[in-house]
Amino acid sequence: MKNFVKFGTALALAAGMSTIAYAQIKPEDAIRARQSIMRVNAINFGPVSAMAQEKIPFNKDIFVANALRLESVWAMNPTRFFVPGSDKPVAGARIAAFTDANGEIWSQPEKFKAAYDKETQEIGKLAAAARSGDEKAMKAAAGDVGKACKACHDDFQVKK
């Protein structure tokens, strides 16, 4: 619990609530933060995407809840956590044993920002569609979110 609050406090300070620079977050904490946010996004978007592609039955309650949660968690802005030094695994860290980020995140920050902004836009449209309750619009918007995900992953993840 103590570490929990300490970590959160450090993040709060880092997020612009003081003069402490964001880069003072430890690289392993930054990697873990961004990977956790993206994993939570995957857990939420996965069923949405599968419904949009009719791989699983459409369930409006789950679709809407997940789409709105995706919007909320995306607003945490995972791109803030690509801090200096977090471009490679951190030796000895318990969890940041890998990163799939490729170097273009740091060498092409404007391109990375554009990809993030595009995703933000598409997720905003998905959330708006979810609020509208229109199944067809929801499924179409989910497809566009998926395309934006893929475009960014294609450009900024190491190839597996």
Added chain:
Amino acid sequence: MKNFVKFGTALALAAGMSTIAYAQIKPEDAIRARQSIMRVNAINFGPVSAMAQEKIPFNKDIFVANALRLESVWAMNPTRFFVPGSDKPVAGARIAAFTDANGEIWSQPEKFKAAYDKETQEIGKLAAAARSGDEKAMKAAAGDVGKACKACHDDFQVKK
């Protein structure tokens, strides 16, 4: 992207949208899912707790956004991911290199559920306070959430 959707589809199926048993999620995916959810909770609750304890200045917008996001992400129910086989690290997995879960999660499921329900209740009150806009109520509710976090961690995490 393919893995992303595949993972989400598996989760959607596992979450009761088909007859496939939840336990079919791979233990390393379950560990990663619960740790990611809890890390996102920490990122959101950390500043809330620090504001409630007056360790950092109160910022209503951030407090409210984080409290509501905590409610939304908590509704993903991280306790669902304590599946059989996920009580120990998974050899060879890239990220599930550790778990801090102690055995009582599996040996005392009713006690674990009660701790989860208590936290759900306190997070609900925090979100209600955030919606009310009353600073004093928000800070008091954050304290109660922190106590419920601590109680569960004390009982169900290995001691460090």
